[in-house]
Amino acid sequence: MSTTTPPKAIDGAIGFADERFATAGFLRGKMKKVFPDHWSFMLGEIALYSFIILLLSGTFLTLWFKPSMSEVVYHGSYTKLNGVSMSEAYSSTLHISFDVRGGLLMRQIHHWSAILFLGSIMAHMLRVFFTGAYRKPREINWLIGITMFTVAILEGLFGYSLPDDLLSGTGLRITQGVLQSIPIVGSYLYFFAFGGEFPGQDFIPRLYTVHVLLIPGILLALVAAHFMILWFQGHTQFPGKNREEKSVMGKPFYPVFLIKTTAFFVFTFMVVALLGTFAQINPIWLFGPYTPDSITAGSQPDFYMGFLEGALRIMPNWETNLWGHTVSWNVLVPALVPLGLIMTGAAVWPFVEQWATGDRRIHHIADRPRNAPFRTAVGMAAVAFYGLLWLAGGNDVLADKFHISLYQTTWFFRFAVFIGPVIAYIVTKRICLGLQRKDAAEYGHGVESGIIKMLPSGEFIEVHEPVKDDAEAVLASKPAAPALIAGQEEDENGIPSPASRGPLGRARRALNGAFAADDIPIGNGHAAGHGPGEPGAPGDDDGDAVVKHPETEGGEHRELSRG
Amino acid sequence: MTDNNETSGATPEEESRVPKRVIGTPSPAGTQELLPEEKAKEGGNAYVLDETKARKAERVAAAFFTLSFLAGIAFIVFYAVWPGHVGNIDRAARSNYTLGTALTVVFLGLAVGMTIWVRHLVTTKEIVQERHALSSTPEDRQVFNQYFQEGTDESGLLKRRLLRRTLLLAAAPLGLLPLILLRDLGPLPEKKLRHTAWKQGTRLVVDGTGQPLKAADFNSPGGIITVVPEGSEDNLNEIATSTVLLLNLPEDQLKVKKGRENWNVGGIVAYSKICTHVGCPAALYEQTTHHILCPCHQSTFDALDSAKVIFGPAARPLPQLPIGVDSEGYLIAASDFHEPVGPSFWERGRPKV
Numbered sequence: 001m002s003t004t005t006p007p008k009a010i011d012g013a014i015g016f017a018d019e020r021f022a023t024a025g026f027l028r029g030k031m032k033k034v035f036p037d038h039w040s041f042m043l044g045e046i047a048l049y050s051f052i053i054l055l056l057s058g059t060f061l062t063l064w065f066k067p068s069m070s071e072v073v074y075h076g077s078y079t080k081l082n083g084v085s086m087s088e089a090y091s092s093t094l095h096i097s098f099d100v101r102g103g104l105l106m107r108q109i110h111h112w113s114a115i116l117f118l119g120s121i122m123a124h125m126l127r128v129f130f131t132g133a134y135r136k137p138r139e140i141n142w143l144i145g146i147t148m149f150t151v152a153i154l155e156g157l158f159g160y161s162l163p164d165d166l167l168s169g170t171g172l173r174i175t176q177g178v179l180q181s182i183p184i185v186g187s188y189l190y191f192f193a194f195g196g197e198f199p200g201q202d203f204i205p206r207l208y209t210v211h212v213l214l215i216p217g218i219l220l221a222l223v224a225a226h227f228m229i230l231w232f233q234g235h236t237q238f239p240g241k242n243r244e245e246k247s248v249m250g251k252p253f254y255p256v257f258l259i260k261t262t263a264f265f266v267f268t269f270m271v272v273a274l275l276g277t278f279a280q281i282n283p284i285w286l287f288g289p290y291t292p293d294s295i296t297a298g299s300q301p302d303f304y305m306g307f308l309e310g311a312l313r314i315m316p317n318w319e320t321n322l323w324g325h326t327v328s329w330n331v332l333v334p335a336l337v338p339l340g341l342i343m344t345g346a347a348v349w350p351f352v353e354q355w356a357t358g359d360r361r362i363h364h365i366a367d368r369p370r371n372a373p374f375r376t377a378v379g380m381a382a383v384a385f386y387g388l389l390w391l392a393g394g395n396d397v398l399a400d401k402f403h404i405s406l407y408q409t410t411w412f413f414r415f416a417v418f419i420g421p422v423i424a425y426i427v428t429k430r431i432c433l434g435l436q437r438k439d440a441a442e443y444g445h446g447v448e449s450g451i452i453k454m455l456p457s458g459e460f461i462e463v464h465e466p467v468k469d470d471a472e473a474v475l476a477s478k479p480a481a482p483a484l485i486a487g488q489e490e491d492e493n494g495i496p497s498p499a500s501r502g503p504l505g506r507a508r509r510a511l512n513g514a515f516a517a518d519d520i521p522i523g524n525g526h527a528a529g530h531g532p533g534e535p536g537a538p539g540d541d542d543g544d545a546v547v548k549h550p551e552t553e554g555g556e557h558r559e560l561s562r563g
Numbered sequence: 564m565t566d567n568n569e570t571s572g573a574t575p576e577e578e579s580r581v582p583k584r585v586i587g588t589p590s591p592a593g594t595q596e597l598l599p600e601e602k603a604k605e606g607g608n609a610y611v612l613d614e615t616k617a618r619k620a621e622r623v624a625a626a627f628f629t630l631s632f633l634a635g636i637a638f639i640v641f642y643a644v645w646p647g648h649v650g651n652i653d654r655a656a657r658s659n660y661t662l663g664t665a666l667t668v669v670f671l672g673l674a675v676g677m678t679i680w681v682r683h684l685v686t687t688k689e690i691v692q693e694r695h696a697l698s699s700t701p702e703d704r705q706v707f708n709q710y711f712q713e714g715t716d717e718s719g720l721l722k723r724r725l726l727r728r729t730l731l732l733a734a735a736p737l738g739l740l741p742l743i744l745l746r747d748l749g750p751l752p753e754k755k756l757r758h759t760a761w762k763q764g765t766r767l768v769v770d771g772t773g774q775p776l777k778a779a780d781f782n783s784p785g786g787i788i789t790v791v792p793e794g795s796e797d798n799l800n801e802i803a804t805s806t807v808l809l810l811n812l813p814e815d816q817l818k819v820k821k822g823r824e825n826w827n828v829g830g831i832v833a834y835s836k837i838c839t840h841v842g843c844p845a846a847l848y849e850q851t852t853h854h855i856l857c858p859c860h861q862s863t864f865d866a867l868d869s870a871k872v873i874f875g876p877a878a879r880p881l882p883q884l885p886i887g888v889d890s891e892g893y894l895i896a897a898s899d900f901h902e903p904v905g906p907s908f909w910e911r912g913r914p915k916v
Contacts, residue, residue: 177841277663
């Protein structure tokens, strides 16, 4: 069924390109590039495709949107606002919604894709973090990803600020207040950004240029870099049968991955079209135009800004006045610290891990999160920190819906953002170790088969079956815990080695210990899975047909009824 | 849905990790081994499809593509022919449903069709590919280093110090130019953050209507109204700093601060509506407790006690505007605010007592 020459027309086109760009030689190896398969590898694709949808729908919106703060009196299809004075930005957004066919749909698709974009970036980053896919050689791509995430948050904020409705104007007002609080340069930054006093005439047009040109350009360049690096380095794959560091298993780019990924793009588009059709988002006509003296209760930013909003809400009202200068810790700390902690922490993590574990090898096989308990636990602590701040951003809604005092809700979050991550850390680590124990037991003893046997002695046992070889390969893939770094140990007199002295050395030793601690080795199911005093496995005398693994000799049965 | 494509044993994550079993029943022991794992090897480079099943899959995919086509046509027809798209909110809503549904079905048909195609009709097998080395060969590196060294030497950049230093010197201001060019983005703040549109004698007018207000007209106890300076009603920049909450408080409960004895008119007090946290309008007022609450971050101020902060992230009380009554009985400002309104800033300094 396969012929070696393509149809004439295509052959002609290929020839045309090849005689000018040597395309065949260039693309030869690339067409068969293997892409490993796993649902979680598609999270980044969702981000890419929602970005493309954003570019498409955003271009449509620019054809009618007027980025201007000039005041006009509205006379249009939305009669409830007739005669109301508003900015041109707001009135043109109303025009897109009510007077342009498909305009409302495109606005809603644009907004939903923005939310999907940020959401999928977060999910993608969590996947990469928890599976250790940021490790060498992929650290640079991890950093590019963090940069894109940060820029995308800004892009989203700027985007929903453009229509100049009451909600987004309130967001801008908060942005201005935060800008103004920056020490030394704050009031200058504020006046330069707004071209004078808030709200002024300049800000929306400037924001527009940044939103439709500058940031999309930066994102496009970073996306290109991200993909070129991904293409060059290849994708990670999960452990399994026939999965090795030096090879990659999956289906080739052409045709399988190409069709799959195109289908996935269309699926993504379908989902945002569906949301844009049936799930109303940002109904700016209900909010009314922005005026600096109006506000609605329950003002909530888009979800990706929620953690900053929450931090602003729960921060105690600390402000210092020293030598005639005011520092608003109540604004600066929540605006900078959570974002800084999460982004900087994520950015330095791969390098800290390398430094602490001494592991500078290339990794193409992704970790199972349970097999890196320290990393997984720290990651979950960060998730808890972020999630609690995010919830705190809706403390008024929570207080209202659950009939709790607003102030008690705030106090709860003031403590919870510190205690929650600690609990998350401990619980996650325990879960990881429990799963490691289960893995070790399964590997050593097999899985319960459901077959109950009576032994000649009258004892009942449940027959355990060896794990299937696919699953076994996954279990066996568990890497050994990072070794303690050589030269870090104490000598015979109890004197630490020179490398581990000093604050840095001690920190490294402590971190190294954290990475190495609490490891349950696979292939030693007895030590891990059973307590002492267990009678020897009844073993082979029941003569059943279970296929045994050499490693699991004598260990494949477990008593059903242990005291 | 069991063509060769999927029963290949090479996709472990698609199958369950342990044998499926209903608790309490004997397991179908060893069934996994009976699955045709090796079947994939038949047919050389590609899977051989069961033609009956393949034809069925093709028909299903074709049906979805046709659905997509029809929805696309429907979209165009809706758009072009149906008159009721725009003009009022109900039409916009209906238009959104029709166009959106058509668009969704266009994508749905395409995506599902393609998925069926790739899962059931594409015969490409899973392959294992060697990963190429990510670093260059030692030889490449060595040659590169050599060329780099040679080139640098030949350029004379290391040897000719004057050349190098003046080149760096020339580049330094170049980096500053873009920043310098941004200077005209806005005026300097100067004292603008310290002043509002209020002056001695400015009448308080009701926000929205622009009506001046007599003390006698604002006599409902517990009343609250937003006022702006007369003449600033349509100036957003001035509203953004000068908006004031006018409250009628029970005079006997009012804790008047020293020096502010004549800042109120018979229990009518005026506080800046701009929150001292990050500048939202502190617009919520609870009559029974006389608390002013900013809905953005829930800073709460006690209206009876000079709007001091009783909860939330705001660090300073809402500044109070001294008010009086003019000869015609209208409420007027006795002066501008005595301290900057709104969020803090570096040059603000200690709040005045």
